[in-house]
Amino acid sequence: MEGEIAARVRPLRLVKPEVQYDRAIDPLWIMRHSLVVGDPSLRPGCGWLPDDWLPGDVMRRILRTIARGENANFTAYGTPQGFYPLRDQLARRLGERDITAGPDSILLTESATRAIDLIGRFFLEPGDTVLVDDPCYFNFPSMMQAQRVEVVGVPHTLHGPDLEAFAAACVKHRPKLYVTTAVLHNPTGVNISASTSHRLLRLAEAHDLILVEDTVYADLDGSAPPGLAVLDGLDRVVLLGSFSKTLSGALRSGFIAARSDLIEGLTDLALATSFGVSDLSAQITHRLLVDGSYRHHLEGLRPRLGRNMSLTIDHLQRLGCTPWVRPDAGMFVWVQLPAGFDSSEVARRALEHDLVLAPGNVFSVSQSASRYMRFNVSQCSDKRVFDVLANLLS
Structure with missing residues (x-):
């Protein structure tokens, strides 16, 4: 036996x-x-x-400032969706990019990697198919394979995914998710064009597909194009990001922005698998955002x-x-x-x-x-x- x-x-x-x-x-x-x-x-x-x-010196200064504050949380678990002031600030930042997402539509995570892991666990069953760009960030296929799903690559062009190949893959494989970095694509460095974004969203609707947009590098482009979430309004797009690449790999501060009904389920999953996220990293990130340091x-x-x-x-x-x-x-x-x-x-x-x-x-x-x-x-x-x-x- x-x-x-x-x-x-x-x-x-x-x-x-x-x-x-x-x-x-x-x-x-x-x-x-x-x-x-x-x-x-x-x-x-x-x-x-x-x-x-x-900005190591700035982060050390802010950590000392937080440590002196009476309301700093060094001992207790955080709230289910994470430190509210940071979620509120992230909602304001998304609003500046014409993405409507209130604090209740944002879930804090330890990183973008953790965000993708949660999204995969939430949407996928073993044997499902996920589309990724070819080439793409090398950890996307690894994380999806950890969910025991099939990963199919779509050729990437100067303007985004090859839409004919994308449509054919949707018909052949009936994927549940498409995971991409639409702005400052990793590894090619290109941005998705507006026309490609519009056509991609129409394909996603036609094939009942969720688009997962990773924005970890978007802040490095001061005049970046809108990407997918701006055009979609977080209907079929699940947005994720972090500050690991722009502030500190040790900070471990990321987020997911999505429809509130999806955030509720993702929050339950986060609690079940990690009991939430640390308030300390969130407090540091929040201070960096609000005092102009970032x-x-x-x-x-x-x-x-x-x-x-x-x-x-x-x-x-x-x-x-x-x-x-x-x-x-x-x-x-x-x-x-x-x-x-x-x-x-x-x-x-x-x-x-x-x-x-x-x-x-x-x-x-x-x-x-x-x-x-x-x-x-x-x-x-x-x-x-x-x-x-x-x-x-x-």
Whole structure:
């Protein structure tokens, strides 16, 4: 009997067994190596800003201010949907982008990753299908596979998803969700066009599909297009975001904005699986938003990223790498390596020099991006990045 039970229950695997022996191109490769590499200056493949680009001193000041306050919550559990003043402030910020969402339509989470995990658990059953972009953020497929669902990639273009391929996938696979980064797409850096957004929303309605819009990088573009939630009014779009990429990875402060009836169910699920979210991170984030610190930080960050974008692309072009597009903002550029080079092999060899790169097939469900690589321009200030790369591409 015990043997029969063991045979029926398979342990969860987020990567296919045939690549376990050499995990250079599995979806979690970049994350693993970026978090353990010895030299923090040699991580152009990671997805976050360098420590000295983040407002650490401001956050320490705010933490001291909160600690001195009589109403600071250092001991008790938070409320089910999270710290109300932060939800109210997030609702105001969304309103400035023409997204109508009151505090009751917002659920605080520990991160955007946690938000996507909750959304997957809430909407999906094992065997369902989810659409993602190809290429897309490498953790989207991993998180969806953790829900034991099928993941289907839709080719991504300069204007957003290929709508003919998207429509065909809807007919063939009958997906429940489409997960995307509509503004400052990861890894390509492009923004979805207004015409693509309108047609995508019509397709979602026709095929009874929920669109999950990840906005974690949107604040890096001061003149970003509206994205999906603005046009939809949070009818079929579930919006999520966090401040991990723009403020601090240690802050762990994210959110979900959706219809209030969906938020109610998502809140129950969050309570059942984590007993809510910490008030401390929420209080810090709230203070950064209301006292102008966050706005001031972004005002300095955006032009700095722009300068690094230009310098990084110039360096890469001199090495024979071709940008897929020159992004208007953000931290990522998606480039094609010179003919004859495989990005996974280049990334494996780069590790010997403590250089963490982001090979293209990590982002591709169809494994069709073997000559592509994503570079985080904020992590490309050290000349050694390009010295090592020049040696590898010679």
